[in-house]
Amino acid sequence: MNTKELKIAIERIIKIDYGKSLAKAKNYEKYNALSKAIMETIIVNWEETESAYDKGKQAYYLSAEFLMGRALGNNLMNLGIYDEVEEVLKELGIDINEIEEAEEDAGLGNGGLGRLAACFMESAATKNLPLTGYGIRYSYGLFKQSFIDGFQVEEEDDWLKYGDPWSIRREEDTVIVEFADGKVKAVPYDTPIIGYSTKNINKLRLFKAEPLVDFDFKLFNSQKYDEAVKEKNRAEDISRVLYPNDSTEEGKILRLKQQYFFVSAGLNDILKKFKKVHGNNFKEFAKYNAIQLNDTHPVVAIPELMRILTDEEGLLWEDAWNVVVNTFSYTNHTILKEALEEWNVELYERLLPRIYEIIKDIDKIFNEELMEKKYSKEKIHSMRIINEDKIRMAYLAIHGTHVTNGVAKLHTDILKYQELKDWHELYPNRFQNKTNGITPRRWLLLTNRELSKLITELLGNSNWITNLHELKKLEQYIEDPSVLDKLLEIKKANKERLAKYIKEQEGISINPDSLFDIQIKRLHEYKRQLLNAFGILDLYFKLKENPNMDIVPRTFIFGAKAAPGYVRAKAIIKFINEIAKLVNNDSEIKDKIKVVFVENYRVSYAEKLFPAADISEQISTAGKEASGTGNMKFMLNGTPTIGTYDGANVEIVQEAGEENNFIFGARVEEIEKIKDTYNPKEYYETVPGLKRVVDTLIDGTFDDGGNGSFKELHTSLLEGASWHKADNYFILRDFKDYIEAQYRVDKAYRDRRGWAKKALMNISNAGKFSSDRTIEEYAKEIWNIAPKKI
């Protein structure tokens, strides 16, 4: 499509879809029309990719979440037509930025796990790897967040209200999913995954749940309207909304329905295709199909494939089990006990009786195998898949797959030698590490245009975009003052842009010359936003005592959603908002420090925050953050990390140099050593300034609106609660080290060129953290698939 044709297409689509001329169209209408015009141009390549892939081995990514964010800008960039389209729009009197901002985020995920799935899809397409995603087309994504009086308020995320130009409903590929209480239709919606600089177009297939019949005609005619649509609502409830829990599991029947729904539909789809190409030769299934289970959420795929192969296709148990184990692999994303999924036996039995029987058989045979190996009774008990009245999904996953992987080296080691030690001893060859990654297209090329331009200029070509290791060559400029100054200049421009956006969105003015200190991630105790908050308060009190204290002015920026039922996480949001109110309104502070908690943190907000950060907060309790991927996004954008030795931080500083980051706090070994005897009160009583900040939770400094949640936080730190010991996440232990590390940041930041060197070292050594590298490792070391370029 040339530029003239594009203009015509946009005008035509606006006429057809909205019955108006371009001049009268709203931004979202223009966005829709442009997107559809782009869609038209990729269909042929999309079809060709599909037929090319159908011939050989393919991989499938089963995930309850795909946190895609916006599509338009990314797709234009990957197609290599961004600048051209920008120009066309300009000629039509349209600002491309306004069109991009009209797009709703596809927020079909909670956080890291969902965004990882999105980065993987993009990388696989870019690398021409035959990977298809399967998931749920939630009608409502992760809730929208606002603050009222500093409290988080949630609202539904109606992301489809203006339609979705990037998905195509494939009525003809509808499959039926059967529960004990009835059947539903699973209708696929396909979204093209457009790789960078390749003709290959991959596919994300998300299923929507619908009733077999829309409404009961008889009931409707007898004016029983509610009754008439009951069935429809019951079916549609399944794909209505994404569960907003990112770690604590809630044993809800609908959640289980969601899991079985998309897993069963996905497997059905894969099998249909397999039969078409290979007939009924199911023993060969694993030769042509690899299926990745993204955490335990889709693990019901293991008994479901057993059911299909034995009940429907007539395979013997042993043969079917071989197929299952060789087909599936499983990624673990957490070691938090409360996040390991367990399902009530009774729930499974009621909803999926046949699946439950199969799980019981798997468990029984596994038990016999362990007895044969002369495992002790206690050990067998501790490893059983069904434990009393619970099904342990992680154990089912390890047992029913040929590879279990962690998402960063440290995390994998903790799984192998600590949390899943017995399993690692049983299946030593099944465990692998696959350190996470991020796509450099979205997280640098698209969202940090100036830095991308500079990199291409310095390297003399744009190879880095698909081979991020190329960035290493930037190290040659480490003593080049003009490059260092250019880096500082770009950062400054990004900060100005963010400041403007924050002014528009939050109504708060921030100083682009201050140090932007950013912590953006889900709100969770283990991520320790509270430690950051105590650090700010400590600084505030020190400034109050000594108004002339010489500090680099700082803007502390937070972005985080708390699960709606996570009372403590919400209390922490309120606490930080209270701190913001105190600090920002204190004229004595004279803008030396500012605190901003941005509302509704999401992918599209993240895209503006990462490029503008001076320091990246990665301060989880050592051993708790499986990997982190935000840490990588900061690094790639030239932002040093203040962080603990946890998750992928370990590898980040290994690559970029500890001297270019700010590592502090207890390491895993120390946490392990002290955890049984830890007494936070010792720190509380002796560490200078600590008591003062902790006690603001109870001494009337702040107002929790009378709900007692600040007091509860205080108690959780010093006394503990029925379900955990005092200061479960060692905030008081790490406070002093954190303050000291922040002091080092302050000192280092003053040396502007010295700081730019740190930034450059981080950028130069970010190559490892491309999701291209990660996905190629999955392809080679787990899936055994090869690129197939059309």
Ligand code: 26Q
């Ligand atoms: C489970 C049961 C019921 C309802 C919800 C859930 C649920 C949903 C989402 C449980 C967990 C999640 C998401 C977890 C997650 O995002 N984990 C993060 O994964 C990243 C990618 O590997 C890592 O980088 C992070 O360290 C890890 O916290």
